Amino acid sequence: MNIGEVSEKSGLPAKTIRYYEEIGLLKIPRDPNGYRRFGDAELHHLSFLARARGLGFSIEDCRALLGLYENAERASADVKRIANEHLEAIEVKIRDLAEMRETLSDLVEACLGDHGPHCAILDGLSKG
Numbered sequence: 001m002n003i004g005e006v007s008e009k010s011g012l013p014a015k016t017i018r019y020y021e022e023i024g025l026l027k028i029p030r031d032p033n034g035y036r037r038f039g040d041a042e043l044h045h046l047s048f049l050a051r052a053r054g055l056g057f058s059i060e061d062c063r064a065l066l067g068l069y070e071n072a073e074r075a076s077a078d079v080k081r082i083a084n085e086h087l088e089a090i091e092v093k094i095r096d097l098a099e100m101r102e103t104l105s106d107l108v109e110a111c112l113g114d115h116g117p118h119c120a121i122l123d124g125l126s127k128g
Contacts, residue, residue: 001038003036003038006038010046010047010050011050012046017046020046020049021036025049025062025063026042029042045066048069052065055086056090057086061082064082103124107125108121
């Protein structure tokens with residue numbers, strides 16, 4: 001397969017695939033003429049990465065997860081630790097977003113939204 005075909009099948013843009021190769025996340029074999037040669041294994045790795053990135057795992061987490069996936073002697077505890085750390089980070093983000101939503105909702109509610117110069121939103125933002 002060429003990069004266009006594997007891009008379509010994996011759901012990743014060709015630019016992302018090239019980037020993953022550039023940073024050493026993937027090793028893609030090349031033909032003698034220098035063209036990338038994608039097989040089923042490369043497609044599977046790209047699909048794996050697309051799913052992991054879709055769940056918000058960082059590049060380094062993806063590197064670790066892909067390494068564990070390829071290691072038949074891996075301990076599932078190592079995989080679970082990475083996933084659990086990411087889940088905890090997501091929970092923190094959810095709490096932060098909920099606090100942001102509540103604060104912004106309060107500011108919007110307090111704003112009269114009329115033609116006058118007073119604005120509770122700007123007052124609230126200026127208080128820090």
